[in-house]
Amino acid sequence: xxxxxxxxxxxxxxxxxxxxxxxxxxxxxxxxxxxxxxxxxxxxxxxxxxxxxxxxxxxxxxxxxxxxxxxxxxxxxxxxxxxxxxxxxxxxxxxxxxxxxxxxxxxxxxxxxxxxxxxxxxxxxxxxxxxxxxxxxxxxxxxxxxxxxxxxxxxxxxxxxxxxxxxxxxxxxxxxxxxxxxxxxxxxxxxxxxxxxxxxxxxxxxxxxxxxxxxxxxxxxxxxxxxxxxxxxxxxxxxxxxxxxxxxxxxxxxxxxxxxxxxxxxxxxxxxxxxxxxxxxxxxxxxxxxxxxxxxxxxxxxxxxxxxxxxxxxxxxxxxxxxxxxxxxxxxxxxxxxxxxxxxxxxxxxxxxxxxxxxxxxxxxxxxxxxxxxxxxxxxxxx
Ligand code: GLA
Numbered sequence: 536x537x538x539x540x541x542x543x544x545x546x547x548x549x550x551x552x553x554x555x556x557x558x559x560x561x562x563x564x565x566x567x568x569x570x571x572x573x574x575x576x577x578x579x580x581x582x583x584x585x586x587x588x589x590x591x592x593x594x595x596x597x598x599x600x601x602x603x604x605x606x607x608x609x610x611x612x613x614x615x616x617x618x619x620x621x622x623x624x625x626x627x628x629x630x631x632x633x634x635x636x637x638x639x640x641x642x643x644x645x646x647x648x649x650x651x652x653x654x655x656x657x658x659x660x661x662x663x664x665x666x667x668x669x670x671x672x673x674x675x676x677x678x679x680x681x682x683x684x685x686x687x688x689x690x691x692x693x694x695x696x697x698x699x700x701x702x703x704x705x706x707x708x709x710x711x712x713x714x715x716x717x718x719x720x721x722x723x724x725x726x727x728x729x730x731x732x733x734x735x736x737x738x739x740x741x742x743x744x745x746x747x748x749x750x751x752x753x754x755x756x757x758x759x760x761x762x763x764x765x766x767x768x769x770x771x772x773x774x775x776x777x778x779x780x781x782x783x784x785x786x787x788x789x790x791x792x793x794x795x796x797x798x799x800x801x802x803x804x805x806x807x808x809x810x811x812x813x814x815x816x817x818x819x820x821x822x823x824x825x826x827x828x829x830x831x832x833x834x835x836x837x838x839x840x841x842x843x844x845x846x847x848x849x850x851x852x853x854x855x856x857x858x859x860x861x862x863x864x865x866x867x868x869x870x871x872x873x874x875x876x877x878x879x880x881x882x883x884x885x886x887x888x889x890x891x892x893x894x895x896x897x898x899x900x901x902x903x904x905x906x907x908x909x910x911x912x913x914x915x916x917x918x
Pocket of ligand 1: 631642816853879
C-alpha cells in the first residue's frame with residue numbers, strides 16, 4: 536500500500552524535475568511548481584504559460600482552474616485581469632467558482648431532474664431547488680492531472696479528469712480533457728474541452744473566469760463597455776431557470792448589439808434584471824452558416840484600453856455581472872472583492888437544456904466525443 540505521503544513526495548520530485556528541464560533551456564516547457572496540498576492530501580500543481588508578448592497564464596490542477604492572467608494595458612503595463620484566491624484553501628472552500636472548469640453541466644438544471652433515454656435522471660441539488668454547475672462537488676472542486684503539451688508555437692497545458700459513473704447522479708463514466716493554449720505570438724488564451732462517455736449522458740462544459748480588465752480587482756466593472764452578438768436571450772423564472780422562450784433583446788436592457796456600458800441599464804425596473812439581481816442570463820448567439828468559432832462578445836475597458844474578444848463554438852453565452860459577489864470574499868493580494876468587481880462570459884449550451892426540446896441538445900451518446908472551443912483574445916485601443 537503506497538501512502539499518500541509517498542505519492543505527495545513523488546509528485547514534488549516530479550515537479551522539481553520538470554523545473555530542472557526549464558532551467559536546462561527547454562524554452563517551450565511550462566514552469567511547474569506546487570500550488571498547495573488539499574485537505575485530502577493531494578499535491579496540486581501550478582503551471583505557468585508564457586508567451587513572447589509578455590502574457591502569462593497560471594493554471595492549477597485543482598478544478599483545472601485559471602488562477603491568474605496577465606495582459607498589457609495600452610501603455611504596455613501588464614496586470615492580472617482575472618479574480619481568484621492566493622491559496623488553495625480559497626478554491627477549496629470558495630463558492631464563487633473563480634476561474635474553474637465547470638462540469639458536468641454548466642449552469643442550472645431545474646429540480647436537478649431531466650429525462651434521458653425514457654427515464655428520469657436525478658442529479659444533486661445545490662442551488663435551492665435546482666442543480667448548479669455540476670452539483671455539490673463539480674469539476675471545479677476535483678483534482679485533475681496536468682501534462683505539458685507545449686509546442687514551438689504555443690505553450691499548452693492538458694488537464695484530465697475521469698468522472699465516475701453516477702458521480703453527482705450523472706450517468707456514464709465521463710473522461711474529460713481540457714487544454715489551455717497560449718500562442719507564442721498572440722495574446723489569446725484558447726480553451727478546448729473534450730469528453731467521452733460509456734453510457735448516454737449530458738455534457739456542458741465551460742470556464743468560470745471573472746474578468747476585470749482594469750487590472751484593479753477592487754473596482755466595479757460597470758464602466759466596461761460590452762457587445763454581445765445576440766439578438767435573443769433566454770428569460771428565466773425567479774430561480775433562474777429558463778422559461779423556454781427565446782426573447783428578442785430589441786428594446787430591452789438585454790440589447791448589447793452595440794457597445795454600451797454594463798452599468799448603463801443594470802438598475803432598470805425590469806423583471807428579468809430583478810430575478811438575476813443584475814445580468815445573469817444566457818444569450819442566444821448569432822450563428823453564421825459556417826461551422827466553427829464565431830465572435831460572441833467584445834469588452835472594452837476605457838481607463839486601461841484593454842479589449843477582450845470572446846470566440847466560441849458554443850451556441851450560448853452566460854453573461855453574469857458578479858451580482859453574488861458581496862464584498863466578503865478575500866481574493867488575491869488580500870483584496871476584498873466588492874459587489875460586481877468582476878464579470879463572467881461563460882460560453883455554453885443553454886441552461887436547463889435537457890428539459891427543453893427547443894434548445895440545442897446537450898446529450899452525449901455513449902461512444903461519441905464532445906468537443907468545444909473558446910478563445911479569450913486580448914488587445915488594446917484608445918478611446
Ligand atoms: C453563474 C450563475 C450565477 C451564479 C454564478 C456563480 O454565472 O448563472 O447565477 O451562480 O455562476 O456565483
